[in-house]
Amino acid sequence: MDTITLSKAKSELRIGRDLLVKLLKDCQIEVIQVNAQRKEITLEQLEHLRSIIAVSYTHLTLPTKA
Numbered sequence: 049m050d051t052i053t054l055s056k057a058k059s060e061l062r063i064g065r066d067l068l069v070k071l072l073k074d075c076q077i078e079v080i081q082v083n084a085q086r087k088e089i090t091l092e093q094l095e096h097l098r099s100i101i102a103v104s105y106t107h108l109t110l111p112t113k114a
Contacts, residue, residue: 051080051088060094061101071097 052060058068072079072089075096080088089097 050091052091052094054079054087054089057089057094057097061097063101068097071100075100 054065054068058065061068063071071077075093077089077093077097080090082088
């Protein structure tokens, strides 16, 4: 099982910590606690989050100039 730290995951996803934590909670993703400081998720979970973010961005609309 390959894993990635939450710090690296937020860099890969290009999102902030607060949004990452919200997505993890909303998706009911269990974080792997390696030690007191290090938390990780699996690469499969990272790809799941990536797909959710991609779908979210396709639903955004940019404001048009009047």
